[in-house]
């Protein structure tokens with residue numbers, strides 16, 4: 001019997017064999033990281049079966065209403081919420097379904113989060129070979145947070161810190177999606193290939209992804225190799241690491257605007273496969289409290305924050321990890337509220353992420369220009385990373401249109417009108433720096449990009465929206481990001 005978990009509602013009523021929510025008092029939801037997307041929704045459905053999910057979609061469609069779908073609500077552009085509409089929260093559809101041991105294909109429900117997915121894949125392997133280390137592991141996940149759903153990762157076409165990997169579309173064998181008619185559609189490179197390419201990186205607009213078959217890769221021991229380097233040496237260093245077979249790596253840059261090495265000196269950490277190594281159970285890592293102290297320092301003493309961060313990382317040089325679990329990290333829920341209290345902040349604040357891309361040969365030039373621009377504007381970098389991405393040739397609306405260097409900035413944002421205007425200007429200025437260097441930016445970290453910036457980086461956006469209209473003419477699936485995007489693109493040029 002299909003049922004909905006619906007504990008946020010004030011009243012519930014039975015309709016057929018499915019519990020259907022009645023309109024509750026409006027509920028306020030928000031994104032986890034920036035807290036800048038407070039949205040009134042009419043109700044939250046957390047379906048615990050695909051039939052129950054289909055019922056919610058069909059009911060909305062029959063009423064001419066739109067719904068939004070969310071996973072763990074970390075997105076910051078409002079693509080997981082729709083104001084004054086029903087919200088489908090996918091986190092109860094989170095089972096591990098099967099693992100094809102021969103081909104390393106793991107099938108899961110889309111609401112599963114990374115720790116459960118990784119553990120579930122291990123458990124299935126240990127059940128068959130209890131004395132052996134699991135052979136298969138994930139290729140990549142987002143860094144910086146673990147409690148993110150796989151459905152959210154596909155919808156954003158996420159990436160990790162692989163040195164030679166395209167975004168996650170590359171790791172997807174197939175998925176099933178419930179479309180605007182309530183039909184279950186299998187999507188792969190051979191079945192409904194266009195919908196496959198639209199829904200990955202489709203930000204929830206083409207239907208609700210319910211099950212996913214993910215391509216795992218052989219799980220190996222990796223050694224972390226850490227060096228402090230200058231960005232002038234980074235291109236050669238990265239090339240040498242790739243040639244030597246390193247699998248993962250990133251460069252965490254100096255965040256102190258008073259340092260001559262602002263953005264251009266950093267901690268270069270790479271991960272090299274080591275055949276036959278034994279990975280110890282515990283490595284030297286920072287505890288959550290240490291991370292929170294570092295985050296506080298990043299707000300009040302950036303020089304010391306970077307010094308301590310670098311010192312810690314250098315001390316972990318040579319440590320061994322597994323290629324899958326080394327990608328897990330610490331995310332401190334609600335950390336900014338605690339920092340605001342300690343710092344006696346005059347108004348609420350948080351960090352907001354942005355990601356810009358340039359061809360490799362423009363990276364150094366970009367960083368010097370960004371350092372100058374951010375310093376002049378007084379924009380505060382709390383942390384930032386550089387990674388590499390391989391071109392995505394499969395999704396309809398790719399952000400990785402070419403092999404790029406990705407520069408990620410976490411900027412401090414005051415939630416006052418002046419603070420938000422300042423942040424928006426800084427984010428737009430960063431986009432401009434990338435665009436004039438033949439680069440691009442991630443579409444949905446925020447909604448500040450101008451129409452011209454959107455169309456320069458994503459010339460296929462009008463075609464993407466036309467496909468949306470063709471697959472879902474009544475806009476059964478929508479979001480505040482979707483509506484804002486349509487409005488921006490309709491502005492006079």
Ligand SMILES: Cc1cc2nc3c(=O)[nH]c(=O)nc-3n(C[C@H](O)[C@H](O)[C@H](O)COP(=O)(O)OP(=O)(O)OC[C@H]3O[C@@H](n4cnc5c(N)ncnc54)[C@H](O)[C@@H]3O)c2cc1C
Nearest residue numbers: 071072073074075142143149151152155158159203204209
């Ligand atoms: C601290 C932090 C670190 C991050 N690091 C990275 C990173 O390293 N690499 C990277 O690429 N991104 C990164 N991101 C961005 C992140 O990958 C995306 O925001 C991701 O979509 C969040 O997943 P979620 O489960 O929280 O989804 P939500 O935020 O709830 O939703 C995000 C999008 O996915 C859609 N969606 C969710 N589930 C489904 C489903 N089952 N079917 C259809 N659509 C669905 C929603 O409609 C929405 O459009 C980071 C974000 C934060 C806040």
